[in-house]
Amino acid sequence: MAGHSELITTAELAEILTRPDLRLFDCTTYLEPAPAGSNVPYIVVSGRQTFEAGHIPGANFLDLQAEFSEARTELRFMMPPTAQLEAAFGRHGISAGSRVVLYSIGTAMWATRFWWMLRSLGFEGAAVLDGGIDKWTAEGRDIETGLAGGYPPATFPARPKDGMFVDKHDVLAATTEGDTVIVNALGPQFYKGLEPSRYGRRGRIPGSVSVPAATLIDPKAKTFVPLEEAEATFAAQGITRDKRVVAYCGGGISATIDLFQLHRLGYDNLTLYDGSMGEWAKDAELPIETG
Template identity: 65%
Template sequence: MSQPSLLITTEQLAAMLGDPNLRLYDCTTHNEPVPPGSDVPYRAVPGDKTFGAGHIPGADFLDLQGEFSDTSAGQFFMMPGVAQLEAAFGRHGLDASRTIVLYSIGTMMWSTRFWWMLRSLGIEAQVLDGGFDKWKAEGRPIETGAPKGYPATSFKAAPRAGFFVDKNTVMARIGDPATAIVNALGPQFHRGLEPSRYGRPGRIPGSVNVPAATLVNADKTLTSLADAEAKFASQGITRDKDVICYCGGGISATIDLLLLTQLGYDKLTLYDASMGEWARDPALPIETD
């Protein structure tokens, strides 16, 4: 059974603007390049400047790396503890009884990352299909300036197990016929044909490739469920398998996870550290073509 309600269209959101029940959040981060030889793969820059230059009216801004990640983990965007998330979401007025809509600029992966995080906390949210890019292209209303925010809440999570796994779990599932390990990076990186900014080129052994970029249309919306189903099926991903998704930093893989969830797959998890950890650890096996 599919779950199309995970997405909201620009038309639907436009009709909701001004509704006091709406909690709307811009989730944008920008990954900027670093000089060759740097010990980090990119520089994570919060999207507050692009938010100030233009955002959907009434939206608040969420800084993924600054407020909603474990910055002591040694790499970007790691899922933090529940207490940190409760405090951060509470500051931004998140309320499970409201309609929560997430969007981002440039790519939907920042909003799908927050969707996955919230889902792991027992909170359902919707993602704006096409994000701010589609909203702007359609000439819909835009505000500028700093976020006004929402009244703070005492946000309490209801954490759900199994949404994130570590390298040890992934290592233990390599070669398991009941598990599909899915790489959301591009095919050239999956095959190890190009240098990787994360470390050693290549993939987790035995993993299959469904690049997040192939699941997105030219207008930044997600592909149809029929097309997504065909792409996953072509890689041997079936509903009876445990599916572990990964990418470079646990962000773009959440596009795969959202579509798999819409398609009714329910044994899904994210290798949070992804290639940012795996490619740098010489004790972990890696595979190339």
């Protein structure tokens, strides 16, 4: 079972590091606990400091919250207007002919979030580094330190695709649609509502199934699990190619790991609930279930 070219290995990346059209980015963000009594679920911290402490040679840095998220909402990481994204990706040197490789530290979800965003804008030349910088360093490959060098500015031509993102109204309607599967990418304790949620009410969107993003990643190697294993995981939850998939998590980030694997498996009717539980759990008019 062969996947699409959106996944690149460390060995393959090492071979193309000097390609002039390569645009290599560390996408890391950190979520730190919010102070007691705070009305936000977490504090967003840029990964720029760890990027400067060590990154793959030639890489630059993408700051998700600072440059690539909607600022006019209390929800974190929401997709901003297309014009903002065109300008931001252009500033970082991405053009229609660029070969983009994305990675992050510790978890692939920040890289897959950018992959999903780029794909939603009609850009098909992005890949996620399998294992990220964790695997790169474990193999003893070169690391450089210091500030991002920057790529020459370019024109990024966005061609937004319909249906890549849905809002709470679409998701509520989908809870009664037999041809749609709503997938929760959070851990089982949050899916079942067994532990307090930093997003508000405990539980899940009614009728959603559980495919934790963490089960799609090898915890030691940080690489994606084999496609055969991922296929079985999705199938066990009733996810089939004849159904639309709506994925969600806490803030629209880890769910992109599920979407990435589904895309590699050849599923093509995929969408992301961008507000996720950060929005749903706080809206008392929206139904929620536990257990």
